[in-house]
Amino acid sequence: MATCFQQQPSNVEDDSVILFSTSSSPEGSTSLSSSFYHSPLSTDNSKTSHKLTVRNLSYTIHLKRSIPDTFFHLGQMPKPVEILKSVSFVARSSEILAIVGPSGTGKSSLLRIISGRVNDKDFDPCSISINDHRMTSPVQLRKICGFVAQEDNLLPLLTVRETLMFSAKFRLKEMTSKEKEERVESLMQELGLSHVADSFVGDQENRGISGGERKRVSIGVDMIHDPPILLLDEPTSGLDSTSALQVIELLASMAKAKRRTVLLSIHQPSYRILRYISNFLVLSHGSVVHNGSLGLLEETIQKLGFQIPTQLNALEFAMEIMPALEASSFKFSVAEDGDSYSYPVWSDEECIRIQQHNDDKQMGNFWFSSLLEIMFLCSRFWKIIYRTKQLFLARTMQAVVGGFGLASVYVKVRKDEEGVAERLGLFAFSLSFLLSSTVEALPIYLQERRVLMKEASRGAYKISSYMIANTIVFMPFLFAVAILFAGPVYWIVGLNPSISAFTFFTFVVWLIILMASSLVLFLSAVSPDFISGNSLICTVLGAFFLFSGYFIPKDNIPKYWLFMYYVSLYRYPLDTLLTNEYWSVRGECFSWHPPDYSHCLLTGNDVLESRGLDKDTRWMNVGIMFGFFLFYRVLCWIILARKASRTTI
Template identity: 65%
Template sequence: MAACLNPPRLSSTEDDSVILFSTSNSPQDSISPSSSSFHHSPPPSLHQFRTAYKLSVRNLSYTLQPYKTTSFSFCHQSKTPEPLNILNSISFVTRSSEIVVVAGPSGTGKSTLLRIMAGRVKDEEFDPRSISINDLPMTSPAQLRKICGFVAQEDNLLPMLTVRETLLFSAKFRLKEMTPKDRELRVESLLQELGLLHVAHSFVGDEENRGISGGERKRVSIGVDMIHNPPILLLDEPTSGLDSTSALQVIELLSSIVKAKQRIVVLSIHQPSYRILQYVSKFLILSHGSVVHNGSLEQLEETISKLGFQIPTQLNALEFSMEIIRRLEDSGSMYETSIIEEKEPFPHLMWPEEENCGIQIAQSQCTKESFSSLCYAYLIEILFLCSRFWKIIYRTKQLFLARTLQALVGGFGLGSVYVKIGRDEGGVAERTQSIPFCLHLLHFCGVAHCAHGKFSCALLKCSIS
């Protein structure tokens, strides 16, 4: 299993090329956040991050297939819903040290595009010819999930865990090959990098329990998906629900990561301010699932002026483009495929051919020893989940007391059923009749947990992806 999941080490000139499928054990460069920004970070070492990455999306299309339903109407035949085209031939290229903003009106496919790039789709819905990294095509969503970090719009965080514990549990799930000491060093380094040292021992909190601020919660969500040091980071509206100052701090944090680590950041955003626009390298504007602009802010301003419009002083070019999105879509000359085509070849420095074994774990090449190692890894994850569950239950005093009383009362209640029951045929019949009562009692005791099932499932997927 270890041989399948871990590619062989390359020479010193190719060490950074393995970083896509490995995790650095060394502490990352810290960021000293000021009161309003995070861009006072020390320069990274020259030998640590010198591998350049290129993310290419070519003719990416996505169609939402309707679910097959059975009609029970006898009066008329129900109309079969037609497939819905979400994305139509999306193409763009981005390289290391760039921040790409995906913008557009609601319902244009921004979140769908990010989820496909992050590998959050089914295998049958994925086009292996549409996405490539360093000119190597991604053949399955599993490869993208391993390479890319994805921060969803909703913060899937447990309110009764501290910031440090949240990052540490994420490290336990994603950095199982590290020793506990190395994981703690990675978490401490990431806390300093994200500017969260002052709230490391504060609870995350939620609507009912007071915790950290909204901007700090968003930084914790980013840290959860940065714990394994991905070369590509995708964020779905990271500034949604934040005030202008917190939104600026989040963008400044992403900018410092991009510059220090030479990473690629692709994010969707709504109504960015003037201060945010200066950190963005490219803008990808979508309308009805198609690209109407792919380029810098200066190119967008030039295109708007060519269409005969003048940008109002109270709006920036991106905000004004949302008001004339139909004209941009009808112009036809906005977006040309030649813009994204690049002449120079990109060096294939990403991973060796043996890495295919790491992606296709279920292949017949995996031996019996690999299967036992996989079972052991699952057992370790279950122990981590039990530890986290116990910590949450213990900290919720009222819930802990209620669960204890529930177990005691339920145990005595089930035990009382068998009091003074004979050993004859009548006693056997009474024991048999008590089984449905026991099952109903246990069923209604577990109904209270159904409301948390959807949140727990999303949290588990976020932890182990």
């Protein structure tokens, strides 16, 4: 993308050299103290300036009709909604441009379009240019612009340093470990976060840093690769006046020191914040009603015959007289300093050549890059699991208490007809317990999903790398859970006294938990929240249990429901556990005919045949269970990849 920019004629250093250069002197650090108000900021003149030009940008959404609306309004299509109407402006380096307007006026939509977070079909390739080079696709803008969403989508159980360090590992793969550490330390100093570097980020449930500090961490995550253009959606939302001022002060400092172009949306800036903002773009109903400095806005208000009250600033008063501003607004031109709208654009041949070059480079580094991503994600997963005490302890205690509790009910089950029924009940209940024991991971998956969507949409790593790392980390953890459950149950109950049978029993318990974790991971990908996700899991598991063959024999299941028997997660492990218990004792008698007990009424083979198990299908069932484990993870990967490609966060 470097070819998009017009380099200055002077001897400019390569970006890779400039990008992470830091001053070792105390004056090089950015302070959030009051000295910022009085001391001039040093500007890095070696960095290339970037001018963002938006010309006649319009955005319309086509609403999808709901089922009730379709029924009551046959033949009527919902009217398209115009979000933005011919928006034009210019944003330059070393300045902050604030997008202001009432709620629902298109501020967030404008920032998402400029940051490339819009579908290709909704993107106008003629409306946005950087340094007079037209941006022809959202992908180009995603690579150039850093975007900080309104919500702080961060992992609460990572420290500030770890959060920024993982971001550096994902997005600065070409740098050495030492260079990444130096970049993180420099960025924390620049953001004023050095004093909380080892504090947890936190959230509503886990105590951590303050709201203003968390917002600065969010800014740091999207600034780790030093984007020339930084876009922020409501960066002061939810902050107190002091924290909001510190955030804007920080952005102004960074814009001047690094010649960065900063655009942000803001609802109602306080008087102290206004002094740091160079220009304002005031929107109303998707149209521009003011584009310029605060002084120009004051002149416009006075020309309309209004007097600004002493207790209000010009921007606050403009919100009250918005209809008058709309009526008097004119079409703004962005042609300044001799600029024209005839922007150069890449030829088709050049686009193809650049794309092929990038593809060749990416293919050469694909496997190595994927391996690094998996390693970094594994490291992060381990930290989160270890620090998520409620999950770690809950799963461990659930296995131990569940195993000993269940074993205490079925102590030394006898080898008679009643014992056969008890063993079948034990296996069925164990299945139900194990498959439902993974539901507590749902809120953690849902919390991680927003972070995953943000990071994957920014190209930090691939969804496939995330799925592989998740599998690698959780498999040994769930194996330990399987051992803690299987040990007491197997030997206290008195199941088949064979080491090989016990080993296979533990292996099957592990596969059951793996299947359940994959199912929960898949359902967390399709569920919007915890309540609906929990309801969906309970419904699916209930249906699987009903058609497992335990309650209703296969021959009695209606034909239109027979498919549920074959896709049930309960059926295959239940048959496998029964086969493991009775296959080696098929000739052993469990019930004799009284009074002389000379005739056997029930053998191990009879128990197996009652379930239709006339062959040893243990390893075939193991393959099917492993297939379910992979199948739900592949489905989850497809859904998450599709969502990441459409995300706007």
